[in-house]
Amino acid sequence: MQDRGTHTLPGLIRLSAIPLGVAIGLGGVCAALLVVQMGCLARIVDDLAFRSHPFSAEHALISSLLAATLARCLLQWCADMAGERAGILAVSSLRQHLFRHLFRVGPVGLAGEETGAIATALTDGIDTLHPYIAQYLPRAAAMVVLPLLILGVVAGLDGWSFLILACTGPLIPVFMALVGFRAQAMMDRQWTQLLLLGSSFLDSLQGLTTLRLFGRARERVSLVIQMAEGHRQSTMQVMRVAFLTSAVLEFFSSLAIALVAIVFGARLLTGHVTFYTAFFVLLLAPEYFAPLRAFSASYHARQNAVSAMTRLSALMALPELQGDAPSSLPSAPLATIICRDLRTGYGDGPDVLLSLSATFGSDVLSVITGASGSGKSTLIRLLLGMMPVRSGKISGLDEAGHPIPQKAWKIGWVPQAPTLLDGTIADTLRLAAPDADIEHLRKAASLAGVLTFIENLPDGFDTKVGEHGAALSGGEIRRLVLARALLTDPQVLVFDEPTADLDPENAARVAASIQRLAQGRIVIAISHRPDVLSRAGQVLCLRDGRLVPEMDKGIAA
Numbered sequence: 001m002q003d004r005g006t007h008t009l010p011g012l013i014r015l016s017a018i019p020l021g022v023a024i025g026l027g028g029v030c031a032a033l034l035v036v037q038m039g040c041l042a043r044i045v046d047d048l049a050f051r052s053h054p055f056s057a058e059h060a061l062i063s064s065l066l067a068a069t070l071a072r073c074l075l076q077w078c079a080d081m082a083g084e085r086a087g088i089l090a091v092s093s094l095r096q097h098l099f100r101h102l103f104r105v106g107p108v109g110l111a112g113e114e115t116g117a118i119a120t121a122l123t124d125g126i127d128t129l130h131p132y133i134a135q136y137l138p139r140a141a142a143m144v145v146l147p148l149l150i151l152g153v154v155a156g157l158d159g160w161s162f163l164i165l166a167c168t169g170p171l172i173p174v175f176m177a178l179v180g181f182r183a184q185a186m187m188d189r190q191w192t193q194l195l196l197l198g199s200s201f202l203d204s205l206q207g208l209t210t211l212r213l214f215g216r217a218r219e220r221v222s223l224v225i226q227m228a229e230g231h232r233q234s235t236m237q238v239m240r241v242a243f244l245t246s247a248v249l250e251f252f253s254s255l256a257i258a259l260v261a262i263v264f265g266a267r268l269l270t271g272h273v274t275f276y277t278a279f280f281v282l283l284l285a286p287e288y289f290a291p292l293r294a295f296s297a298s299y300h301a302r303q304n305a306v307s308a309m310t311r312l313s314a315l316m317a318l319p320e321l322q323g324d325a326p327s328s329l330p331s332a333p334l335a336t337i338i339c340r341d342l343r344t345g346y347g348d349g350p351d352v353l354l355s356l357s358a359t360f361g362s363d364v365l366s367v368i369t370g371a372s373g374s375g376k377s378t379l380i381r382l383l384l385g386m387m388p389v390r391s392g393k394i395s396g397l398d399e400a401g402h403p404i405p406q407k408a409w410k411i412g413w414v415p416q417a418p419t420l421l422d423g424t425i426a427d428t429l430r431l432a433a434p435d436a437d438i439e440h441l442r443k444a445a446s447l448a449g450v451l452t453f454i455e456n457l458p459d460g461f462d463t464k465v466g467e468h469g470a471a472l473s474g475g476e477i478r479r480l481v482l483a484r485a486l487l488t489d490p491q492v493l494v495f496d497e498p499t500a501d502l503d504p505e506n507a508a509r510v511a512a513s514i515q516r517l518a519q520g521r522i523v524i525a526i527s528h529r530p531d532v533l534s535r536a537g538q539v540l541c542l543r544d545g546r547l548v549p550e551m552d553k554g555i556a557a
């Protein structure tokens with residue numbers, strides 16, 4: 001099920017609540033230790049310089065100072081580690097969650113999304129949340145705890161200093177809110193430009209051949225350069241605001257500290273205040289502003305996270321069209337698939353399949369044919385469980401007529417443009433069955449008619465295929481993907497245009513092996529080619545989302 005909470009910033013915080021709580025709690029203890037540290041230091045200096053205490057009388061205070069310093073360093077380190085842990089936990093959970101969600105959305109649901117933009121959101125987008133969780137949130141908490149603690153201590157020591165600090169401190173968050181309002185728009189623009197840059201770059205790489213063929217490669221390079229420049233400029237704008245903000249904050253806090261010092265100076269001369277009080281407050285004053293400055297330095301992390309989260313939430317809001325992985329249920333021998341009155345469509349669009357009924361049995365090669373846009377791929381997507389039906393029913397039965405849920409069907413899919421991951425031939429095959437041994441690989445390759453080809457390669461199954469199978473021909477890729485599908489011994493085998501782009505000899509060989517594979521399993525192929533149609537036991541001809549009755553039994557010419 002989709003957890004609605006994790007695609008919002010509060011949901012993300014809940015994911016890492018424990019380490020984040022530890023980081024914030026330890027930050028509070030460090031704040032208290034800082035006050036103790038400064039108090040001890042002020043007392044030691046006052047005793048030695050103005051009260052003529054011997055050094056030996058200060059042992060206890062010096063030990064306390066050292067202990068407080070050491071403990072603070074250690075706890076601050078632990079707090080930073082806990083913050084990092086919280087960041088890593090939140091980011092990795094969100095990434096896993098998003099990946100799982102995108103797999104459930106499936107290729108049909110993602111068809112309208114740009115791959116480059118998704119890739120940028122999943123990498124850089126999610127990464128921007130780490131500094132938000134690991135730094136911004138603990139600093140935001142420290143910004144409340146430490147200044148309030150210091151204000152409380154100063155209130156007990158000196159009224160004037162309390163007044164100066166109490167009046168100047170709140171100016172910083174107010175100023176931050178004013179700047180933040182404008183900076184958010186800049187961050188959003190910067191983020192949009194990064195997404196555009198990512199998708200345009202990926203598109204250019206994927207379409208390199210087409211761009212070169214049409215002589216548009218240079219133009220495309222200029223476009224990517226232009227986008228990179230736009231992104232650089234908006235990044236510089238954001239940096240400018242960030243630097244200006246911290247410069248103004250430095251100015252404010254230095255002014256406030258100087259004011260405290262001046263007010264003390266005048267009263268020290270007239271003897272209205274002790275050195276200990278003045279020194280203690282002056283040691284605390286910079287620490288009062290330090291968390292405010294640290295907070296402002298990481299404020300852009302929050303704005304970055306808000307911008308990224310908007311995009312990530314949009315991805316999380318995509319409807320899940322696919323269920324869990326089919327392997328979640330034990331498989332049972334499937335003998336027949338019955339589709340009754342199927343209606344389906346995309347998003348809010350009209351129905352593209354209209355009351356379609358069909359039966360697919362084992363031992364029979366079923367071929368789906370029809371004009372482009374008639375609904376062939378949509379029917380296959382329904383059978384593969386990639387999209388839901390709007391009405392009607394798809395049922396699977398075993399030989400005895402007992403129902404088998406769709407999730408338990410073992411399906412092999414051989415697409416027209418298959419995806420091969422970069423790796424060896426064995427890696428490609430093992431995508432379907434990671435634990436398959438070499439004998440299984442050989443058997444599947446032999447069934448797909450590709451074993452001899454593989455064994456004639458110098459490195460055999462260890463031959464690198466390259467990304468998208470660049471080192472192989474179209475026919476070899478097709479047969480390799482068939483071997484991959486056969487590795488799991490599927491009960492249903494689905495082919496999309498299995499003989500397209502093949503020469504007649506190869507096409508006839510592939511069509512014959514598809515017919516052979518139909519023995520003992522359900523085989524469905526989308527095809528227009530006579531070599532496949534002539535071997536079909538059943539031809540389903542679609543027109544505008546409906547089955548054309550007169551073609552139902554016959555074989556298309």
Ligand SMILES: Nc1ncnc2c1ncn2[C@@H]1O[C@H](COP(=O)(O)OP(=O)(O)OP(=O)(O)O)[C@@H](O)[C@H]1O
Pocket residue numbers: 108111112346349352370371372373374375376377378379
């Ligand atoms: N992802 C999608 N979003 C919206 N509409 C879609 C989507 N995919 C297909 N369609 C529409 O659904 C209808 C059926 O498309 P489908 O891809 O099933 O046809 P097809 O017969 O497989 O076509 P082809 O042979 O060209 O692949 C078409 O009108 C098409 O425009």
